[in-house]
Amino acid sequence: MTASLDQLRRCSVAVDLGAARTRVYLKGTGIVVDEPSVAAVDCRSGSLVAVGTRAERMAGRTPEHIQVVRPVSGGTVVDIGMAQRMLRHLMGDKLRNTWRRKPVLRAAVCTPHGSEPLAHRAAIETLTGLGARHVELVDTLIAAAVGCGLPVEYPEATMIVVCGAATTQIAVLSLGSIVAAETIPVGGEAIDRAVVHYLRNQHALMLPSQSVRPLHTMLSTLDDESSSAVVHGMDAASGLARSVQVDPEGVRLAIRPQLNSVLDGIRAVLRRCPPDLVADLTDRGIMLAGGSALLPGLDTMLRTSTGVPVSIPERPDICAVQGLGAMVEGKVRPMPLEAIG
Numbered sequence: 001m002t003a004s005l006d007q008l009r010r011c012s013v014a015v016d017l018g019a020a021r022t023r024v025y026l027k028g029t030g031i032v033v034d035e036p037s038v039a040a041v042d043c044r045s046g047s048l049v050a051v052g053t054r055a056e057r058m059a060g061r062t063p064e065h066i067q068v069v070r071p072v073s074g075g076t077v078v079d080i081g082m083a084q085r086m087l088r089h090l091m092g093d094k095l096r097n098t099w100r101r102k103p104v105l106r107a108a109v110c111t112p113h114g115s116e117p118l119a120h121r122a123a124i125e126t127l128t129g130l131g132a133r134h135v136e137l138v139d140t141l142i143a144a145a146v147g148c149g150l151p152v153e154y155p156e157a158t159m160i161v162v163c164g165a166a167t168t169q170i171a172v173l174s175l176g177s178i179v180a181a182e183t184i185p186v187g188g189e190a191i192d193r194a195v196v197h198y199l200r201n202q203h204a205l206m207l208p209s210q211s212v213r214p215l216h217t218m219l220s221t222l223d224d225e226s227s228s229a230v231v232h233g234m235d236a237a238s239g240l241a242r243s244v245q246v247d248p249e250g251v252r253l254a255i256r257p258q259l260n261s262v263l264d265g266i267r268a269v270l271r272r273c274p275p276d277l278v279a280d281l282t283d284r285g286i287m288l289a290g291g292s293a294l295l296p297g298l299d300t301m302l303r304t305s306t307g308v309p310v311s312i313p314e315r316p317d318i319c320a321v322q323g324l325g326a327m328v329e330g331k332v333r334p335m336p337l338e339a340i341g
């Protein structure tokens with residue numbers, strides 16, 4: 001499914017439409033959009049009220065006639081019209097200027113590994129609706145591996161785990177191709193939901209969704225296992241504001257099933273690889289990409305459970321669009337596999 005490097009070099013825009021965030025790379029400029037994949041719509045008139053960060057801040061705080069929607073779900077565009085309107089607003093003048101300079105606009109788009117042809121069609125239609133004449137699809141796993149600086153074109157194994165919002169995609173690559181891969185329907189959203197459920201069940205506390213990430217960060221700074229953190233939320237019964245002492249170990253146990261699913265996915269991919277490639281990974285280890293790679297403790301847990309080194313790049317969240325950007329800029333050299341006989 002991944003387009004050739006020649007086709008990608010002719011693209012001037014690279015887009016990663018994620019379940020949580022939308023990122024756009026313009027050739028010769030760099031990343032010009034990195035915003036939540038969210039739009040707020042006035043249901044009475046059908047007009048857009050806000051997109052990106054502004055729309056995300058409105059979630060859970062809108063009057064009845066304003067609806068906050070997510071046109072991308074699990075890395076797949078589920079509402080093409082809304083995705084086009086959101087992208088048009090997020091890109092603003094940058095889209096108009098690119099289109100003016102390039103009458104035959106070519107775009108490259110990341111698609112989740114193993115996604116259905118219908119999902120590919122939706123990504124292509126979203127971009128063609130914005131004026132792209134050609135749309136090239138690139139497997140997210142390959143884009144992210146390139147964006148992390150992994151030497152994917154060499155005849156040795158590299159393992160990439162892209163921990164997104166809706167899914168975690170895992171692959172072993174060698175010679176520029178995917179040798180074995182797995183996509184599991186567990187990402188940052190499922191981990192956040194597990195924390196919200198834990199607080200509701202254990203403490204009868206309703207936690208605003210935006211408070212989950214600060215909670216992870218706060219709990220990760222507690223070095224003493226017996227210490228606890230104060231969390232503010234709404235009492236599930238009375239509806240009044242309330243604060244509770246949360247045991248970090250309880251939260252860690254609550255998200256353990258989700259982290260174990262990621263671990264099972266890694267083991268399943270390794271089982272499908274030839275022994276030579278698995279041996280390569282003993283030194284090279286696993287590269288974690290995607291926003292959820294920043295979840296405190298995930299790298300340590302994977303290192304301990306697999307026994308191989310685990311690395312996280314400086315900006316794991318933007319690896320896929322950076323990799324796609326490197327491809328459209330022509331910075332990725334193919335390994336020449338020429339016939340010698």
Ligand SMILES: Nc1ncnc2c1ncn2[C@@H]1O[C@H](COP(=O)(O)OP(=O)(O)OP(=O)(O)O)[C@@H](O)[C@H]1O
Pocket residue numbers: 017018019020021022074075076163164165166167187188189213216289290291292293294295296317
């Ligand atoms: N510092 C952090 N700590 C923990 N989780 C984080 C952090 N930063 C981002 N995340 C999580 O990362 C997820 C978003 O990651 P990313 O931007 O890679 O998603 P996406 O590409 O939109 O998703 P998908 O690949 O599933 O379509 C969210 O669930 C968010 O909660």
